Amino acid sequence: MGEVGEVGEVGHPGRGRVREAVREGVRAYLMIAGMWVRSTMAYRASFVMTTFGSFATTFFDFVGIMLMFSRVDALGGWSLPEVAFLYGLSGTSFGLADLVIGSMERLGRRVRDGTLDTLLVRPAPVLAQVAADQFALRRLGRVVQGLLVLGWSVARLDVDWTPLKLLLMPVMLVSGCGIFCAVFVAGAAFQFLAQDASEVQNAFTYGGGALLQYPPTVFARELVRGVTFVLPLAFVNWLPATYVLGRPYPLALPEWVAFAPPLVAVACCALAGLAWRAGLRSYRSTGS
Amino acid sequence: MGAGRLYAAVAAGGFRRYATYRAATAAGVFTNTVFGLILVSTYRALWDERPHLGGWDQTQVVTYVWLGQAFLSTLAIGGGGVENELMDRIRTGDVAIDLYRPVDLQLWWLATDLGRAFFQLLGRGVVPFVFGAVCFPVYLPTDAGTWVAFFVAVLLAMLVGFGIRYLVALSAFWLLDGMGVTQMAWLAGFFCSGMLLPLNVFPGALGEVVRALPWSALLQAPAQILLGHADPLGTYAFQGAWAVALLGAGRLVQSAATRRVVVQGG
Amino acid sequence: MAKTAETADGSLAEGFIALQDVAKVFEVRRKTGFLKRERREVRAVDGLSFTVARGEMVGYIGPNGAGKSTTIKMLTGILTPSAGRLRVAGIDPSRERRRLAHRIGVVFGQRTTLWWDLPLIDSYRLAHRMYRIPDARYRENLDRCVELLELQALLDVPVRQLSLGQRMRGDIAAALLHDPEVLYLDEPTIGLDVVSKAKVRGFLRELNAERSTTVLLTTHDLQDIEQLCSRVMVIDQGRLMYDGPLAGLHEAGESERTLVVDLERELPPVVVPSARVVRVEGPRQWLAFPAGQSAAPLVARLAAEYPLVDLSVREPDIEAVIAKMYAEKAVS
Numbered sequence: 001m002g003e004v005g006e007v008g009e010v011g012h013p014g015r016g017r018v019r020e021a022v023r024e025g026v027r028a029y030l031m032i033a034g035m036w037v038r039s040t041m042a043y044r045a046s047f048v049m050t051t052f053g054s055f056a057t058t059f060f061d062f063v064g065i066m067l068m069f070s071r072v073d074a075l076g077g078w079s080l081p082e083v084a085f086l087y088g089l090s091g092t093s094f095g096l097a098d099l100v101i102g103s104m105e106r107l108g109r110r111v112r113d114g115t116l117d118t119l120l121v122r123p124a125p126v127l128a129q130v131a132a133d134q135f136a137l138r139r140l141g142r143v144v145q146g147l148l149v150l151g152w153s154v155a156r157l158d159v160d161w162t163p164l165k166l167l168l169m170p171v172m173l174v175s176g177c178g179i180f181c182a183v184f185v186a187g188a189a190f191q192f193l194a195q196d197a198s199e200v201q202n203a204f205t206y207g208g209g210a211l212l213q214y215p216p217t218v219f220a221r222e223l224v225r226g227v228t229f230v231l232p233l234a235f236v237n238w239l240p241a242t243y244v245l246g247r248p249y250p251l252a253l254p255e256w257v258a259f260a261p262p263l264v265a266v267a268c269c270a271l272a273g274l275a276w277r278a279g280l281r282s283y284r285s286t287g288s
Numbered sequence: 289m290g291a292g293r294l295y296a297a298v299a300a301g302g303f304r305r306y307a308t309y310r311a312a313t314a315a316g317v318f319t320n321t322v323f324g325l326i327l328v329s330t331y332r333a334l335w336d337e338r339p340h341l342g343g344w345d346q347t348q349v350v351t352y353v354w355l356g357q358a359f360l361s362t363l364a365i366g367g368g369g370v371e372n373e374l375m376d377r378i379r380t381g382d383v384a385i386d387l388y389r390p391v392d393l394q395l396w397w398l399a400t401d402l403g404r405a406f407f408q409l410l411g412r413g414v415v416p417f418v419f420g421a422v423c424f425p426v427y428l429p430t431d432a433g434t435w436v437a438f439f440v441a442v443l444l445a446m447l448v449g450f451g452i453r454y455l456v457a458l459s460a461f462w463l464l465d466g467m468g469v470t471q472m473a474w475l476a477g478f479f480c481s482g483m484l485l486p487l488n489v490f491p492g493a494l495g496e497v498v499r500a501l502p503w504s505a506l507l508q509a510p511a512q513i514l515l516g517h518a519d520p521l522g523t524y525a526f527q528g529a530w531a532v533a534l535l536g537a538g539r540l541v542q543s544a545a546t547r548r549v550v551v552q553g554g
Numbered sequence: 555m556a557k558t559a560e561t562a563d564g565s566l567a568e569g570f571i572a573l574q575d576v577a578k579v580f581e582v583r584r585k586t587g588f589l590k591r592e593r594r595e596v597r598a599v600d601g602l603s604f605t606v607a608r609g610e611m612v613g614y615i616g617p618n619g620a621g622k623s624t625t626i627k628m629l630t631g632i633l634t635p636s637a638g639r640l641r642v643a644g645i646d647p648s649r650e651r652r653r654l655a656h657r658i659g660v661v662f663g664q665r666t667t668l669w670w671d672l673p674l675i676d677s678y679r680l681a682h683r684m685y686r687i688p689d690a691r692y693r694e695n696l697d698r699c700v701e702l703l704e705l706q707a708l709l710d711v712p713v714r715q716l717s718l719g720q721r722m723r724g725d726i727a728a729a730l731l732h733d734p735e736v737l738y739l740d741e742p743t744i745g746l747d748v749v750s751k752a753k754v755r756g757f758l759r760e761l762n763a764e765r766s767t768t769v770l771l772t773t774h775d776l777q778d779i780e781q782l783c784s785r786v787m788v789i790d791q792g793r794l795m796y797d798g799p800l801a802g803l804h805e806a807g808e809s810e811r812t813l814v815v816d817l818e819r820e821l822p823p824v825v826v827p828s829a830r831v832v833r834v835e836g837p838r839q840w841l842a843f844p845a846g847q848s849a850a851p852l853v854a855r856l857a858a859e860y861p862l863v864d865l866s867v868r869e870p871d872i873e874a875v876i877a878k879m880y881a882e883k884a885v886s
Contacts (some may be wrong), residue, residue: 024652031680035669039673053472057471060478060484063479063484064479067485067490068330068489070491070596071334073337073339074335075337076335085323114664117627120631120651122684123653123656123684123685125652149385149495164402170512197312198315199318199319200315200318203318207322207323211681214329225328284648285636
């Protein structure tokens, strides 16, 4: 959401200013998104169909995994319910982020056709305006699909549920959504520099989502290290899910990392906010 | 002769047009490479559990992954070829102008799409494939004959791919909202072509069915020739039959659509 | 906040819009070879200074690429100036973009600020809330715009289905709902038909007269300036070439209007004072006379002395006037 408002309009943003920008951003976001929802609801049949379409296209992702498991019993040592658990967590987190902020990937186009300027003359943070533009409730299809797979896996898993593990579930989903949101914002910030390169963003958003559907044991150590320490996608589901499932940690990490996702998400969002600020500043000084 | 030169020029135009998007091409190469890395890892895990699944060894499935990334945009497996532009022209009514041109509508778009496909093969296909071949143990045939046979199959795959997408585009004459059709085409393209999972790994009757559908002519057919698992002539016959059937169907639908435009006084 | 209010008072004295030695430098990278790139500095705006008083209506003209849009973008806070001091209503636009947004209205002729896929009324409803316009004020302003710009039938139409003229009217209304003190118009009549142009101009004149809204408009159309602006500024290559009344511009550029006369038959070039024949084609002749001078006495004289069938007056075009001005400056 507008966690990272368009701060830094002024050289030295005070704390009050940041808070004010965030509040204004959330307000503008809700107003614009609300307008899109109302207009979508005018065509209810079309909404139902496209939501189902979004559900079906993501569902086939999972069909691919089920087909793999029709030929084997385990992948990288993980069973189908365990992989489905990862899939459900990653799918739901990514789906939520895509629902909330997925329109960010259109930033490059807005820079190219000059419509970004029209957002800059409105009294609302640009980030909130770009994120809320074309808000599409049909993207809920992906969230629902992720939740269904997650529910199915939880029913099939043999886990000793403790209060801590139960609490970790919603924390994981919200933090994961935050981490993916940061990736979307950082990707959009990159598009200030390279307007035609919106597909690079797909490598990290959709690519990241796809990566996390499979167990970490499947991937090379360097890759796992990269998505733990550099682009910390591992905190979306791999590390906390490892704790919930009681499996050995990848990279021999300490147990507490399973509870780090909220901190990681906040840090990622702050960094993405800085990247956005730098991108917007460069746009406003070069005009392209 | 004159017509041949015309369509060659159209194809060259298609090639050049896509060649202008350099940053987008570089971005696409990067994305294809990342997805290739993810898929290679998961497939290798799969083949670790079941060596010789679908008759392939590890090196062969790795080759298949990078081939898939190379062909994704070349054959516009999930869409994204010239059909989007054609759909726009149909929806805006501009297609009426095309119909009065002294050129054949289908051949015109086929030529443009072939130009696009050749550019995507060179611009977006080669780099991920070379990256994969350098970084992973891959299976590559050493005799020139297999490579020639493979490239013939790629050409036929381009025809089949266009045949499918041309039909998708023509649906815009009847359907106002192309979103549903495009979504279905994307889904069928990914699932039935083997982008999601190689078709020789599909179990039982489902495998039999998908391997008979036209989408298996896109990625699976050339891949099996390259990996030495298919007889080229039989593969060509399969691809050729689908190309003829789809392009013929496209022609029939096109004439029905043309009549419709003319009747509406377009 | 209090500090900025003080500067606001101070800057009112120097003009509602005030620019002092403002410059905008872009770095352009051009491909010169396969991998070679050449860096070049482009001074889009180069040491620009002017002030505009509250309630003025000023035309801002110049050839393409002269720096008009760059100036507007700096005045709205979209672009940050590279150098110089710039204030609008006492606010530094690039530093306090969002605070300024409440006080200005912007219309870009080439691209809309309306929400493209949604009905026109949705853009207005959103502006109502985004700008926090009091309900009564919003309703009053909307009613007024709808009436004067004839928008009633268009309110429920998605913006993308509007014609260019309809969209422009819709854009102007959107820019005015929050009672801006300044209105920037970037080519507001470009591509409009005669009727739409007249409607837009009439509306702007009334707005300026009744609410003393300050208006700065860029245009290629001299008639926009003639019918709306008491003052015109000419910019070329990022520098101010002229600032004064329109008539003075013609004098400064020594521009000439052209009188095209159709005579009954082919005649030798006509002879009248203060005009000279520049072209003859059969019974049609072209007479040039100073743009600052009235055509009436000339026409009366011609009608009295020659067999006149028809005549028309052609205005000098802005590009020609500026080109001439620039050439003279270069010589002197």
